[in-house]
Amino acid sequence: MRNKISQSLLVIAGGVLFSLVFWQEKLGINTVLFDAFILTAIFYLYARARQNAVVRWLLVGHLICLAMIVVHNTVLSKIAFATTLLLIVGFAEYVHRSAWFAGGSVILNIIFCIASFGEHFKPARASGKKRKRLSKVIRFAIFPLILLVVFFFIYFSSNSVFQAIANSIDIYLGKFFHALFDVFSPQRLLFLLFGVYVTGCLLMRSKIDFFVNREKNRNDELQRTRTSWRQRLARPSFQIIEAVMGRFAKGTLALKNENTTGIISLFLLNALLLVINLIDISYLWFDFDYMGEVFLYKMVHDGTELLIVSIVLAMLVVLFFFKGNLNFYKRNKWLRYGAYAWIAQNCILVVSVLLRDYYYIARYGLAYKRIGVLFFLLMVLVGLTTVFIKIWKQRTAYFLFRVNAWAGILLLVLASTVHWDELIASYNIKHKDRVPLDAQFLLTLSDKTLPLLQANMEAFKQRQTTVQENLSDVSGTSWKNGVPYPCDTCFAATIAVRTNAYLEKQEHLSWLSWNYADAVTTRSLRKHPIH
Amino acid sequence: MEVVKISVKIWMNTIFFNALFFGIMGAVYGEIYWLFSVPFIYIGGVVAGLPFLVLTILLVKAASLFPYSASGKVCWIAVIESLFIALFYMSVNYVVGNRFSLNNNLAQSLTGTTIAACWLSLYICRKSFADHTEMSAPANLPTDTK
Known part of the structure; x- marks a missing residue:
């Protein structure tokens, strides 16, 4: 109960602080003040979080982002700051290992913040007699009050002296409220409520453990599970396979047939990508004249987008083949080699896209999208590496998404340390x-x-x-x-x-x-x- | 069935208080005859506010599934309903004035009175809501703090 009281007090105090430091201001040194309050409150309310290694690492990243708000004050540093703060909340208040699930729990905090806040204001259990008396007074007052209002306005319209008296009272009241609203404007009040809401979302844990329960049973290592035919038939992935392979998808040789289809698919895809990579290597990698008026725009601009889509699709193809029992099939050697070759070839494709982007920057200068492509390619490389580890070490999709999310967060924090606008302007002018x-x-x-x-x-x-x-x-x-x-x-x-x-x-x-x-x-x- | 009953009660009370507040607001602005048009505003409100009955049923149904106390659930419904009320008047303002906002005094006053009516109605219905909640809600889970 004491903790509940201190929680609601902290939320209200946080709301007041939010209103005081951010009203008609931009994010700057005020963010440090508010952040210090929020972090102290989180570690006070959820003391176990202080021992959590993930929270500590996130805290380091978050403090870097906070410093970047004070130093660079870019939109990216503000996004990174908000992301890391929300993740600290997710990991401090719930038991999570994956940033995705922690993010889900934070969303629950945001949705149920009002309900969590309302919990703290349970009506005090007044004695039966007292409550009845109060209820009696209220109920007896409603009808006379309505009558009073109706007759007030009738007399107000019919009696000019009464109207003058009422008007003078109205003027005094108007002056009073005007003076009051100068200090506490409705906008300011709404901003204060918004501050309370924001602080509530950060400090009050929702009572719904949906994402905690979902993550509880997930592992990094793939376990072989025996599923009945009925369960297998109900899976959407099986329905896709069945639509293509017909009766070959069922029966005792189903896994062997799936393996054969996978080997043929990966062989054909590898052959096709080999041709594309050979063209790129011979045409783009060496002695490419990017200053000449070749079809550079079309090749780089359109080509980059399509190649990025192809790399993402490539990862999905590999994940499709290695989604279940094919990981444990004894004769999957060639399927695995095919997948490794496919991943390696996609890495070469990433280098080709990187070169395209480099040529484009060298020819037309820096821009947001061109820098974005560089970061995206870095993420794709991490993605391809984790897909390789997934096949090699027999890891789950949960592992894949978890590791990639952490890579994304790390990249976001690192990206926030650079003032990209300044870099773009100075590079292009130089x-x-x-x-x-x-x-x-x-x-x-x-x-x-x-x-x-x-x-x-x-x-x-x-x-x-x-x-x-x-x-x-x-x-x-x-x-x-x-x-x-x-x-x-x-x-x-x-x-x-x-x-x-x-x-x-x-x-x-x-x-x-x-x-x-x-x-x-x-x-x-x-x-x-x-x- | 109980959910529908509670929702109808909340909805009817909201429209009644809204009509009453409209009338009082009209009187405050000097249009004393607005007070006598309260029954007509009420009938108009029942027709125009029908979509809100569906919304209220959905919200009450959803809220009764949450592992929160009745006061927490009522607060949650109040805020979500308020957001929808503001959105409703913003949409009306867009149709009338081609601006999706509450940029004039009338729109702001109407939104304010309807939200006040909704909150008052929820406050009045809190007991029947709490009785229903105690019967249907899953057990409250302890908060994992400190």
Whole structure:
């Protein structure tokens, strides 16, 4: 009971703190204050979590993300911060090994937060007599009150003196509420309730252990299970096999037939992929002239997306063949070799996609999607490695998803340590002699790039002249976030407008929003003002 | 059957209080005759609010399966219903004013009165809800804290 009381008190205190530090502010040093409160509360309420190794590792990652919010203040660092915090909640409050299941439990926390909160407000058991008396008073009051309201408004409309008295009271009340709402505005109140809700989601464990029970029986190592024909027939995967193989999918030779189909499939797929890889190696890997006007865009842009789909499909094909008893079939040697060759060939394909991306970056500069492809390929390599381990060491799909989720979290934390906008802007501007300056794209990058854009104003002016010479009609003023932008191709003016809007926005923020990125940007922009 | 009974009770009370609050709100704005149109608003509310009966039945049915106490379940239903009420008025605002928001005073007042009516109705029906819950809910599980 004491713990319950302290839990609800902590939730309300967290809500008040949330409202105080985040109201009309952006994420900055205030995040450190709120996060310190939340982490302390979690480790106080769920003391066992302090000994949990997974929670400790997550805490390290989370603190890195928190530091990155203060240092870089990028969207990615905020996403990584929220993800790691939610995972800490999942692992601290429930018994989990997989991030997927922990995530599921956190979703239950979010759905049932209100119910968990409501639990703490069970009506006090008043004595029967007391309750009856209170209920009597309420019930006796309803009808007279309704009558009072009705007659009040009738007399109000019919008697001018009464109306004047009522109006003067109304004016006083209006002044009182106006003054009250100046301090406690309805928006502020809603924000406070939102803060209580957010804190509740983080601190209050839901009573539903759906995902805990689901994960309890899962293992990393594949166990051979004997299933009856009736159970096997009911499986969707079996129905697919049966649709293709007909009667060969049933009977005592079913596993052998499945093995043979798998070997033939993997042999044909390997042969096809070998041709593709040979073409890529001979054409792309050595002496490829990416600066020439070949069909680079089509080959790289369209090709990359399709190849990524093919690699993901390849992993699914292997998982399909190694989903059940074929893992334990004594004569699955060739099927396994076929799968290994398929994985190895897909790794070569990853290198080809990587080269395509590299050429594209070297030719057209950095962009979000091009960096995203690099991360995706890294994840694909991890995925292919884990698929190999799954077949080699006979591991379950649970193992596969669990390990890949951790790889994804690690990558997210590492990715949050770089200010990608700054990197993109500096790379593209540095290579502007070789890479065409995509001014419109650079102007969409975050405010931290403004000093860099300002320092290269001449380049933008030149680009503006070139672009406008080729245009017959220059568009007029447009509005973005309440700020008037001169025109789509007025790059220099847009930088000036954005700089002024940024500095004006900074004026309204307090020390709670402080972060290193904004501090450096503001200092630099104030040192070199644009007129 | 009990779920439907409780849901109808919550729904009818909500519409009654909503009509009453509409009338009082009209009077506050100076339209005293709104108070006399409360029965008509009630009848209109029954027709317009029919989809909410289905929603209430579903929510009460779902809530009775949760391993929470009656007060927890009532709080949960209240918040989910409030979200749907806000969404309903936002949709009406979109149809009328082509904006999916509660950007005018009337929309805000209507949403506020309907949510207040819903909460009051749930508060009044909490006892019958608790009686039903005690009969049908799975055993409460202890919270694994400290």
